[in-house]
Amino acid sequence: MAQRFQTLPGFRDFFPDECAARNHVFEIWRKVARRYGFVEYEGPILEPTALYQRKSGAEIVNQLFCFPDKGERDVSMRPELTPTLARMAAARQRDFRKPLRWFSIGQFFRYEKHQKGRGREFYQFNCDILGEDSVLADAELIALSIDLMRAFGFTEADFRIRVSDRNAWVDFATRNGVEGDGVTAFLQVIDKMERTPEEKVAGQLAALGLTLELIRDFIASGVEASEALQAILADLSARGVGHFVEVDLSIVRGLAYYTGPVFEIFDIGKGMRAVAGGGRYDQLVQLIGGVEMAACGFAMGDMVITDLIRETPAPNALLEAAVRDGQSVDVYIVLADPGKQAEAAALAQTLRLAGIRTLTPLAPAKVPKQFQAAEQSGASFAVVVGSEYPEVTIRNLRDRSEITTRPEGLIEALQGQ
Amino acid sequence: MAQRFQTLPGFRDFFPDECAARNHVFEIWRKVARRYGFVEYEGPILEPTALYQRKSGAEIVNQLFCFPDKGERDVSMRPELTPTLARMAAARQRDFRKPLRWFSIGQFFRYEKHQKGRGREFYQFNCDILGEDSVLADAELIALSIDLMRAFGFTEADFRIRVSDRNAWVDFATRNGVEGDGVTAFLQVIDKMERTPEEKVAGQLAALGLTLELIRDFIASGVEASEALQAILADLSARGVGHFVEVDLSIVRGLAYYTGPVFEIFDIGKGMRAVAGGGRYDQLVQLIGGVEMAACGFAMGDMVITDLIRETPAPNALLEAAVRDGQSVDVYIVLADPGKQAEAAALAQTLRLAGIRTLTPLAPAKVPKQFQAAEQSGASFAVVVGSEYPEVTIRNLRDRSEITTRPEGLIEALQGQ
Known part of the structure; x- marks a missing residue:
């Protein structure tokens, strides 16, 4: 027997129902971004490996699909979009009015142990504002992320945005005598604090001349700790979405490149997963492209959000409706008289x-079998072409009612149903 | 100075205007396929290299982006979709009613010399009918490909479908005493005939016991040579699209896996390029997936069609309109009184x-500058929020007319414009 081929581990086949679910997620991403005046862009799936090393350090190669191409270039299947965005924005920064409001929907690759909610391949929505240092840009992205969640069908009962401010932590560190490389080490301690035994954290802090109590008091100060967060919350309240947002200074987001407010969407009740995250990164365009450009952005992957949609009744109902619509047709033409094949083809x-999305049988079949195929296709109507032609019968497959018409009146008759 | 990163040769950045053009092509592909009752699917971008070698032979690796992954698997960035489709259809063939009418829009990779109309990365529309051996399936795909071209804005003056039949050639070879491996060699001679010096062709044919005259007579017999083509033409004529089709037996399409009717779309007048091509391949699902399943399909890449659209006035006008729409907004909110920032945010x-696609300024700016930004955003309307709030002014940016309204009447007033 022939060797059977398998999908690679961590990769997915999208059969039609899964593809329609994916497209539903894409359409919500695209629709909400467009409402906020964002324009779509896309970069290459393959980039020089050095691009990712510049942003994340040499050890990033451990989780890349990287290889030498046939021209001896070190290339990588992209693990994220932000370095490409920084390259593109810097390369043509004179051609666009600032701020850029750009979004993208694309596929990404990481060689990781695959598990629920994490594959070696995933889609990601990236949404960024470049060339604007006002905190209103951060607020705009948070508002957009809230509207994304609402467009999926989630409500206040399902999710929150947690916001924090890396600058507030840097200020705190500086006030408390932590300096230079110590600040980065300090932020990493805070980032991992919730998942680290208390004694260990206390020891790490002591080495920096700090105490757990100091940290806890600072976290408890909440929005008072950051003017930027105060301005963001005021703007989100004016938009009427302030109740979706919580200040939580315990979030610092591990990535070293954030330089200001950071935020994440997390689900409440279903497992407290992070659904999306982002923040301000004012240094990256300079680092990658040699051009000063303030920037903030966030990303949402397709896997966690799709799991969450499927576990939540109202969003799942919207998804299921989109999946049905993505696979159904409007009309199935039933050929009741094989002699009218040409007439049926012309009608289709x-x-x-x-x-009008229309199916026709491609091979001879008995009429009851054709009606069965019509039902299974999800068609709203069967149009029966038989010996009475040019009289044709429209059967409404929902309520079984029938009317007759002629070819020239068919479209109108269908639209009037 | 920092090293500047470049896009890899043969790969593309899609800045917003290019991305909107790409999306226009995708939308036409998707819309027309859905009208024909096709459903969308997608496979992985990375597959085992052996999948492509099974279909095309070991030497295919010379044009693949292939590499060993971190788990020592020989993997390749996909150069085409058909082997994946055959794998997927075979794996779950019991779950779907035949025939499958599946389409896909995805990205593909070939390590080739890049030139106009050919990159190392490209998008491709794939459209296939599986599990149906009737020639009506072949005709359905040809009709769909014609409607694709018409949906792009092309007319009878711009393109033709050339159809041929590999079986007719196999019959011809057999009748003339060519057998076994000779048939494959013979088909390759015919495939390259137009691009090969006549003397050389004559020599190759002589080696098979054939003459140029015999071949030319056969090509001249046209549709008479194939019952399948006669049936396909009759069906396409019944659909009213027969005038888009020419029988041209000189086409055999090089790929060895075709087993019946083959066709290609080519442009007339602009350079006679092949825009798309396909045909019947009844053996491939067996070869890849061990399941007997008749199949036919075709593919259209994004690069040649986009070049052709840009060179042809009517299709280009449709593309340009889509590009404008993909980057414009409906409303730009002008903040004439900085004290009304919160009111403007609520209105947005x-x-x-x-x-309604709405932009707001993210940083303070003088009113004339905001109106300038509104014009450049492509917005239809500016909504001015100033000291008169809750009275707001709607300025129509096309004809400069203005009306005033209140927040609760704003949407209705905009929709009435």
Whole structure:
């Protein structure tokens, strides 16, 4: 027997129902971003490995699909979009009015142990504002992320945005005598604090001349600790979405490149997963492209959000409806008289040119079998072409009602149903 | 100075205008396929290299982005979709009613010399019918490909479908005493005939016991040579699209895996390029997945069609309109009184929730500068929020007319414009 081929571990086949679910997520991403005036862009799936090393350090190669290409270039399948965005924005920064409001929907690759909610391949929505240092840009992204969640069908009962401010922590560190490389080490301690035994954290802090109590008091100060967060919350309240947001200074987001407010969307009740995250990164465009450009952005992957949608009734109902619609047709033409094949073909052409999704049998079949196929196709109507032609029968497959019409009146009759 | 990063040769950045053009092509592909009742699927971008070698032979690796992954698997960035489709269809063939009518829009990779119309990365529309051996399936795909071209804005003056039949050639070879491996060698001679010096062709044919005259007579017999082509043409004529089709037996399409009718779309007048191509391949699902399943399909890449659209006035006008629409907004909110920032933010939220694409300034700017930004954003309307609030002014940016309204009447007033 022939060797059977398998999908690579951590990669996915999208059969039609899964592809329709994916497209539903893409459409919400795209629709909400467009409402906020963002424009879509895309970069290459393969980039020089050095691009990712510049942002994340040499050890990033351990989780990359990287290889030498046939021209001896060290290349990588992209693990994220932000370095590409920084390269593109810097390369043509004179061609665009600032701020840039750009979004992208694309596929990414990381060689990791695959598990629920994490594959070696995933789609990600990236949404960034470049060339604007006002905190209103941060607020705009948070508002957009809230509206994304609402467009999926989630409510206040399902999710929160947690916001924090890396600058507030840097200020805190400086006030308390931590300096230079110590600040980065300190932020890493805070980032891992919730998942680290208390004694260990206390020891790490002591080495920096700090105490757990000091840290806890600072976290408890909440929004008081940051003017930027105060301005962001005021703006989100004016938009009427302040109740979706919580200040939580315990979040610092591990990535070293953030330089200001950071935020993440997390689900409440279903497992407190992070659904999306982002923040301000004012140094990256300079680092990658040699051009000073303030920037903030966030990303949402497709896997966690799709799991969450499927576990939550209202969003799942929207998804299921989109999946049905993505696979159904409007009309199934039943050929009751094989002698009318040409007439049925002409009718199908007319309907399709009018934008009506139409199926025809491609091989002879008994009429009951054709009606069965019509039902299974999800069609709203069967149009029966038989010996009475040019009289044709429209059967409404929902309520079984029938009317008759002629070819020239068919589209109108269907639209009137 | 920092090292500047470059896009890899043969790869593309899609800045917003290029991305909107790409999306226009995707939308036409998707819309027309859905009208024909096709459903969308997608496979992985990375597959085992052996999958492509099974279909095309070991030497295919010379044009693949292939590498050993961190788990020592020989993997390749996909150069085409058909082997994946055959794998997927075979794996779950019991779950789907035949025939499958599946389409896909995805990205592909080939390590080739890049030139106009050919990159190392490209998008491709794949459209296949599986599990149906009737020639009506072949005709359905040809009709769909014609409607694709018409949906792009092309007319009878711009393109033709050339159809041929590999079986007719195999029959011809057999009738003339060519057998076994000779048939494959013979088909390769015919495939390259137009691009090979006549003397050389004559020599190759002589080695098979054939003459140029015999071949030319056969090509001249046209549709008479194939019952399948006769049936396909009859069906396409019944659909009213027969005039887009020419029988041209000189086409055999090089790929060894075709087993019946083959066709290609080519442009007339602009350079006779092949825009798309396909045909019947009844053996591949067996070869890849061990399951007998008749199949036919075709593929269209994004690069040649986009070049052709840009060179042809009517299709280019449709593309340009889509590019403008993909980057413009409906409303730009002008903040004429900085004290009304919160009111403007609330108004933006209201408009966006109603699906209206809305921009707001993210930083203080003088009113004329805001109007300039509104013009450049492509907005249809500026909504001016100033000291008169709750009275707001709607300025129509096309004809400069103005009306005033209040926040609760804003959406209705905009929709009435």
